[in-house]
Amino acid sequence: xxxxxxAWVDAETVALDGLSVTLSEPVLVGRRKGYFWxxxxxxxxxxxxxxxxxxLPDIHLSGVPYxxxxxxxxxxxxxxxxxxxxxxxxxxxxxxxxxxxxxYQLRPRPQGDIGAPHNHFPAGQRVxxxxxxxxxxxxxxxxxxxxQSGLDVVTFTFNGQTLWLDDGAYLATTYGKFEGxxxxxxxxxESKDGINWAVxxxxxxxxxxxxxxxxxxxxAICRMPxxxxxxxxxxxxxxxxxxxxxxxEGRTWTPAVAMPGVFSVQPxxxxxxxxxxxxxxxxxxxxxxxxxxxxxxxxxxxDILAHHNSRLPDEQIIYSEDLSRQQTTSYTxxxxxxxxxxxxxxxxxxxxxxxxxxxxxxxxxxxxxRATVNR
Numbered sequence: 178x179x180x181x182x183x184a185w186v187d188a189e190t191v192a193l194d195g196l197s198v199t200l201s202e203p204v205l206v207g208r209r210k211g212y213f214w215x216x217x218x219x220x221x222x223x224x225x226x227x228x229x230x231x232x233l234p235d236i237h238l239s240g241v242p243y244x245x246x247x248x249x250x251x252x253x254x255x256x257x258x259x260x261x262x263x264x265x266x267x268x269x270x271x272x273x274x275x276x277x278x279x280x281y282q283l284r285p286r287p288q289g290d291i292g293a294p295h296n297h298f299p300a301g302q303r304v305x306x307x308x309x310x311x312x313x314x315x316x317x318x319x320x321x322x323x324x325q326s327g328l329d330v331v332t333f334t335f336n337g338q339t340l341w342l343d344d345g346a347y348l349a350t351t352y353g354k355f356e357g358x359x360x361x362x363x364x365x366x367e368s369k370d371g372i373n374w375a376v377x378x379x380x381x382x383x384x385x386x387x388x389x390x391x392x393x394x395x396x397a398i399c400r401m402p403x404x405x406x407x408x409x410x411x412x413x414x415x416x417x418x419x420x421x422x423x424x425x426e427g428r429t430w431t432p433a434v435a436m437p438g439v440f441s442v443q444p445x446x447x448x449x450x451x452x453x454x455x456x457x458x459x460x461x462x463x464x465x466x467x468x469x470x471x472x473x474x475x476x477x478x479x480d481i482l483a484h485h486n487s488r489l490p491d492e493q494i495i496y497s498e499d500l501s502r503q504q505t506t507s508y509t510x511x512x513x514x515x516x517x518x519x520x521x522x523x524x525x526x527x528x529x530x531x532x533x534x535x536x537x538x539x540x541x542x543x544x545x546x547r548a549t550v551n552r
Contacts, residue, residue, distance in 0.1 A: 185202075187199050210535075214508070229245055230244045232258075401422075451552065456468070458509060466478050
């Protein structure tokens with residue numbers, strides 16, 4: 178298969194109850210011999226696609242660099258990656274058209290606050306500015322420990338998606354472990370300017386009833402057609418995701434419940450023009466789930482890993498019970514690009530969590546599948 182696509186090519190149609198979904202041939206975003214995994218994807222206000230991809234092993238660092246890529250043709254081709262320091266997995270769209278890439282790893286600040294430098298993306302431009310003064314979160318409800326001895330990083334991190342609230346403020350999610358807790362918690366934070374953040378609520382804490390040793394962590398939020406906010410979150414690898422709703426702009430949340438059959442790491446949500454809701458996640462595997470009735474409660478599944486393997490016999494993604502040898506992180510993104518079209522991004526890591534040795538004739542890679550959804 179050529180590395181550069183010139184057009185989307187439909188490959189198969191999956192019939193669901195009340196929906197049909199046409200999947201394209203997978204399109205290559207990029208490949209590297211070095212680490213190239215944990216992809217993120219956003220549709221920018223000017224129609225460009227923006228992606229950040231990790232070039233590092235799965236370790237903690239004080240300042241985390243990410244590769245930044247843009248596509249100007251809907252995902253068919255991508256520019257050469259650029260490196261941003263203190264990069265992240267969470268993009269905030271500002272009201273003036275600019276965007277802020279919120280940092281992943283956060284550091285201790287005076288009076289128990291936390292924060293880190295961030296990157297600013299001017300509207301309509303394919304450049305970004307490093308802002309050393311960074312963002313700050315105040316009002317955390319309990320002390321936050323360092324993530325490991327000798328490293329100037331705390332356990333909490335920005336993660337997931339962002340929303341505009343009805344009063345014009347911004348909403349984002351963070352997760353981490355409070356001092357003395359055995360499990361993680363998810364905390365919603367709000368900001369008027371995208372720089373200064375304050376705690377709005379605890380979405381799910383260490384006592385969350387959804388089973389899983391890790392506790393509530395990686396999350397996604399979306400504005401549902403009825404105006405409520407839904408949060409879907411990881412609790413443990415290979416376990417069902419958790420789910421909760423807010424009817425008051427993220428100030429309070431319903432008791433969290435497990436999502437049977439929907440699992441397990443780094444969920445992503447997209448709401449389509451007709452009210453259908455898309456969710457991407459996996460581990461094991463790579464899946465796209467669709468909720469046709471806008472309730473967020475009944476989900477139909479499409480196996481993206483099986484689709485990838487059927488279309489790319491020379492670039493198979495093989496499942497292993499050993500996490501370190503699994504050939505995808507199962508970290509995915511789903512983005513709605515128009516009224517009936519989704520883009521689904523995922524990675525292939527043929528040597529698992531280990532670096533690809535020079536003598537191995539393969540590469541790490543990131544891929545896109547277009548899903549056209551019709552009622």
